Amino acid sequence: MNDALRLNGDLVDRARAAASAIADDIQQHIEEHTTDTTERATLRLLGIAGVNEIDVPLVNVVAEHARDLLPSGIMRPFVDLMNRTGKTAQEIAEGVAGGDLALTEVPEERRGAAEARAVELANEGVARIDAVRMRREQLVAITGEALKPYVYVIVATGNIYEDAAQAKAAARAGADVIAVIRTTAQSLLDYVPYGETTEGFGGTYATQENFRLMRTALDEVGMELGRYIRLCNYASGLCMPEIATMGALERLDMMLNDSMYGIIFRNINMQRTFVDQYLSRLINARAGIIINTGEDNYLTTADAFEKGYTVVSSDFINEAFALRANLEPWQIGLGHAFEINPQTPDQVVYQIADAQLIRQLFPGYPLKYMPPTKYMPGDIFQGHIIDGMFNFTGIFTGQEIMLLGMLTEALHTPLLQDRYLSIKNAKYVFESCRDLADEVIYKPGGKIEQRANDQLAKAVDQLEHVRDISLFKALEDGEFADVKRDPQGGRGFEGVFRVTPSYFNPFFAALREGRMSGAPEGPAPGGTASVKEGGH
């Protein structure tokens, strides 16, 4: 399967080398900066939860209170206060919120004690994540593992209880992964809402309590079905690392977690996004979470036939960043989709070429394949067939996470029957074509092989160009998705800080050290890109 198409190996090596250089350049920037949400995630990792009397999360209250101290890291002054008062982290946060306690610079003589205690607390925080990961592995062993490709569907009622009911119905119909779509514009909130929620716009708030409620529902239905049902949410937007922390603690299994999506599609500042994705991915890596990247979105704004190679380039870049954040190949669910206009002659031929190319470039990675949206018609009967050809492409090219298309995609959020029909469509195609790819070979030098090599060559050109001008400049020029962004512009730039020489945050080391390794179902190692050890 992995050599089904004869790809130019030299180009593959050049693509990885260029992506690696691009990521190294940005990694340098990442290590020289921190952000307010990075420091808030640090506080969450210490176990701080809850909100003040006007619903502002305590971690926001503390980070805002200590804003001047953030360039050296929140941990040292925070733990110093714990040392001096004998209070727990939560008590300190409440004290700061109540105005009874204040964080201050730590004088030289107390530094050693504060740092030593902080290291212990970081190790304890990481141990909590490890325990959740072990629990997942136990449950997968007890309930049983789903057969790949995973059938991934979305719920989005706004009400977590109704979401849970719909998710259970979807699991019973055959879904393996449930993603809870977030309410409109949560990605632009500079805090994470708190508690259970029953109202949202086009989705449901990502809160730690909602995570917990949905987790419980999926564990129940998983036991009933004898299949572990995975839960997915979004570690994206202005609070990437904080949501990753919540997901790690509440046993989410997948997270949308892209290194560039927020920059391009949410106009979040690029410097901030790169810094934020790093800690969020270190946490996901430690928690055994599979990340999903968002390249599929590129071709909703740019044309798939002409700009398909930008997805290939971006997958290489996302891979390079993911490896630098300690994610293993089995955790890196690179996203892709090449939705070519169905009126294009041989549309499915090119669709297969693009999907097979990505499959071969990233062996062992749980690739996420995204369904048609842009060209879905109001004619739902026609739409159902377009989805069927997409499912065919997915099974034929060995995709592992299939977000299913809905026949009513162009019309409304899925009706109960739409989700059911969509799952039936996918299951029929998967089971009827499961071994087809093993039985046929691609025509050497045919349209598919040529298209794949052509896409690869264009991706290499783009990656080497981006390497030469730097990723910041490339984003400024609109290299991806035809969207242009300003390095100093966008949301959240005011929360980016250049770190001081005495920056201290022991979580970065703790998340990397002594980590568990390997996929729950056994290792499925893939890519071999070299990784430079980074770290704050």
Place this chain on the structure above:
Amino acid sequence: MVIRPYGDTKDDGIIQFSFTLPMPYSVKAADVGKQFLEKLGFHTVAIAECKAIDPEYTLFVAYGRTDVGIDPDEVKGDYLEVEEMDYYAINALIKERLGRKLRVVGAAIESDAHTVGIDAIMNMKGFAGNYGLERYPEMDALNMGSQIPCAQLLRTALERNADAILVSQIVTQKNIHVQHLTQLIELLEAEGVRERFVLIVGGPRINNAFAKELGYDAGFGPRTTPLEVASFLAQEVVRRHEEA
């Protein structure tokens, strides 16, 4: 003339259905579905499929016949009748009868950050297999993008001496689009320049009657192609030019 749905024999009135009832599947489920359709006034109901999609829900696929008919001539409304032309004919029409380039400015206005609608109609690459307005050699088309304040759009239209203004409104939560569209009309009228432009609006919740009601010259709803907009623009601008 009164017409009815046509299945396989003229006037047979056959309609197909699919729906879900919140009931567990049981042997009587098919009759529940059948009687439900009969209550709606259909006869000769046939349940083609009836099955559990969950322990709590049953899906039906069914057919029924209706005696109800409709006369299309009795359906009245404010519809935009555009004679659809092809790309070459549109360019030729502008060149021959306007004698200069047709100038058009477009934007998604105020808080609306979505460029998908205006891009589909204006961008070079176009949509659904036909070119956007920027590609037309006889048009001077400027796509200003999204989140453009009304005042800025008007200033640009005046500076460029535009023949037409295209407005896209995608976001419709709490009817914010109505507010924005009204704001633009009010501004044009306050400045006394409303009549200088062919004013067109498009979006998922727009239709021609609604656009007219707001004071626009035409409204285009979902699935509109650049060709339809270009045809209307060329014909309307030429018509006004020749009347003037």
